[in-house]
Amino acid sequence: MSGKIKSRSAANADSLSGGVSCDERILRDCHQIYIDSDSGLISLAQSVGVTLLPPRKKITVMLMGNHSAGKSSFINWYVEEHIQRTGVAIETQGFSFVTSGRKRESLTGNATLHLYPHFRPLQEFKGFGYFVAQEICDTYARQKRFSLVTFVDTPGLVDGDMKYPFDVDQAILWLGKLCDLVLVFFDPMGQALCKRTLNIVEMLNECQGDKLRFYLSKADEAGSESDRQRVMMQIVQELCKRPGLNKCGFDMPTIYIPNPNKPSRCVNQVEEVCRTIEKTINQTVQNTLNSLEKDCELISEAIADKLSTDRQSSVDNRRARCKGCVLGLLGFCVPLLMLAFLVLGSLSKEVLDMTLGPNGTEALSLYLSPVVKAFESVPVQHQLYCSGGLVLLSFILLLLARLFFRTRPTLSGRQKRQLQEKLEYVQEVVKNKKKNLYEEYLRQSVADHDMD
The missing domain is CATH 1.20.1270 (Substrate Binding Domain Of Dnak; Chain:A; Domain 2)
Structure with missing residues (x-):
């Protein structure tokens, strides 16, 4: 009887038929409903003068911060594979997209952007195409939902005369508008108050403040508890000096990559990052299903207006x-x-x-x-x-x-029948699919008797 109610992680684990989780299947099916060549919503909407964009099958999480802040190390830990180079030196000089796929593969150059149509305008940034890479992992890290995440590892930010081969500030700001989540890592080892990082965070906060999450990384290397508190106070004070960032309830969890060979008494909240990513995935699934409903109504209204x-x-x-x-x-x-x-x-x-x-x-x-x-x-x-x-x-x-005698053009009988068929398809087929997907999504958390 205890199986009546399942947690989300358990439901996803049980639904791995063919290696695909429930949320992953829902996002994939929604994406297919839009792009289907025969009866996709995008082509159907274009026929009635409506422009739609297909939903993404994964969320995009961008990591930013000063160099050696632990961004690449976090990605390696989350993916459970050594993908990104790590070290004290500035290892990540360009943008790196890390996602899951069929096999381990590395792509470089503008070919990477062909996998992400919504990121292709980045090619307009001079030199950007030469400093972008794609890392495809064949591991899915199921317990961490990596199959539904694309990480964007950004260049380490430093002050002074450091020259980047492209306008890194504008590229990060542009990416921040398209990403679903922006994780800002502050390194306690002398670079936490990097002005370039703070300036970009301030600009991102103006229009993407709800996506920003702040973390004190490498907290186990910050010394004693009092040292960590001092560093956090300095960071928070510096952030609160910036207009728009002096908000109530400012939160900055302390995180570090756990190492069984190097135990630490510092409280590690790295799992909080995983929960934040999971919440973003859950919200994206709901938003995708809600957008599908709205787009169906939009197409139905356009067809009804055309017939009227x-x-x-x-x-x-x-x-x-x-x-x-x-x-x-x-x-x-x-x-x-x-x-x-x-x-x-x-x-x-x-x-x-x-x-x-x-x-x-x-x-x-x-x-x-x-x-x-x-x-x-x-x-x-x-x-x-x-x-x-x-x-x-x-x-x-x-x-x-x-x-x-100059009359307006009217639809032929065949065209009216086709519009009526499209309207019935959207109302009866697509909406029914959306309803089934929503029920499948809710079954992960709701008891069976509550679904009736």
Whole structure:
């Protein structure tokens, strides 16, 4: 009976069918719903004038700080493999993307950015392409959720005359906008108050403050507990001097890479970093499912608007055709009446009787008598002008009829059927998939009877 309620980690461990966790499968399926070549939401949205972006299958965590702050060491510990070079010297001079894959592989240059379309604008930074690398690990470090994380290891920041081959400050700021989490490591060994690091943190905080997390790394090397407290107070005081960073409840856990051969009495909160990453993964899964729901509504509204606009255009076109027909009929009636009047006036009654018959002649005279009387009431010298005015009126009426016959384009029957099919696909198929994925996600934490 205890199996009714499972923790998230246990549920993910149980769901490793084929080596894929539940959250990983949800993100992958959501991504596939968008990019599917036949019925993907992106192509479907483009057909109705809506632009969508596919969700990412992993979160991106950027690590920044001064050189030798322990960024690369943390990645190696999290991945459980020696991927990044570590040392006191400035080992990481460029950006390194570390992610999981099918086999161990290293990529360099702009080819790395082809794996991350949302990072390709970084190529605009002069020289950046030569200092970016991709490290693919075949280990998944399941207990730490590495299969859902891409780490971005940034160059170690130093003050003074240190020259970087590209604008490292702007590159970090640009990456900070796209990353889901930014971990700032402060080294207690003399470089914690690196001004370049503090300046970038201040600029990141202006628009990405909710992504920032601060840690005192290598805490076991800071000396005694009082030394650590002094270092932390100095860092916090320096940060609080910066506008926007002097916020209440400032938190800076102490972390270090555990070493069984080097025991330390310092409190190690490195697991707090793992929990922060896990919370970001969980929030990303929820945000992805919520975005899928919103995008479905967005597409449905666009299709409904398109069909509604087409129906209104059809109604307007019918009205325009009716007005055009009436105006065109009036435009043709004016010259016909003039012609009939001229014929009636120029031909003798005998000729009309021979042509139309007595009854026809009498009927024509009866119907045209008002026109004849009206025309005869006009002085002779003005009758020519009156005739010209009637011709002009006929021309204007015909011109207006032509203008009213200009109708709006409407959808064909086939196009309306296709739109209706797309609407039904989004409402019935995609939303149902989203519902199933959400239920699968909730089952990791909620009891079965609560799902009913």
